Amino acid sequence: MQIILRQFGDCNIRRAEPSDLIPVMEINLKTLPEHYSDYFYESLLAEIPEAFIIAEIGEKHVGYIMCKTEYGFSNFKKLGFVKKGHVVSIAVLDEYRKKGIGKALVEESVNGVKLKNCDEFYLEVRCSNNDAVRLYEKLGFMIRQQLNAYYRDGEDAYLMAIELN
């Protein structure tokens, strides 16, 4: 059953289903240099469907966010061991950017990882990716670390995180 999380204009934001994975992979191929195996997409959808969310306009998939959960050291508290949501990947097709779809995807994934009782939510982003860094900062994520040569091409990442209550 499709669960529509929000609608604005002609855009629906809803949880992904198995039949959405091929269109999600196609958006990923068009928009990002980091790609994953089919199995990885399937495993994220199976693990945390609450935070695997797509944006759709009519029948067309225009954006997605997908996440996982982990246990690990807090990005905020010294010596704290916490449950963390982790944004694996988010993208919106170029022609559909700057309409609020990215913000809606992140906000709905925050709700999704809260349903899984995560204490924190984090992601890595290229230091040069101003559009994405600005989006995350507006939504309350803070730069907590710079990860040296995190990407295959040698670029650094910012680790950005937010505390959830």
Ligand code: ACO
């Ligand atoms: N009219 C005009 N501007 C608007 C409107 C509107 N109706 N709605 C939102 N905006 C503005 C926002 O205020 C924001 O402005 P700012 O950049 O000046 O702060 C800007 O549009 C972007 O916000 P959104 O529309 O919510 O985000 P968008 O849908 O454009 O998606 C994203 C952002 C996902 C980063 C997109 O640029 C993208 O797909 N980039 C390529 C892939 C990528 O880099 N992904 C992130 C990698 S890191 C990771 O995956 C963890």
Ligand code: ZN
């Ligand atoms: Zn990551």
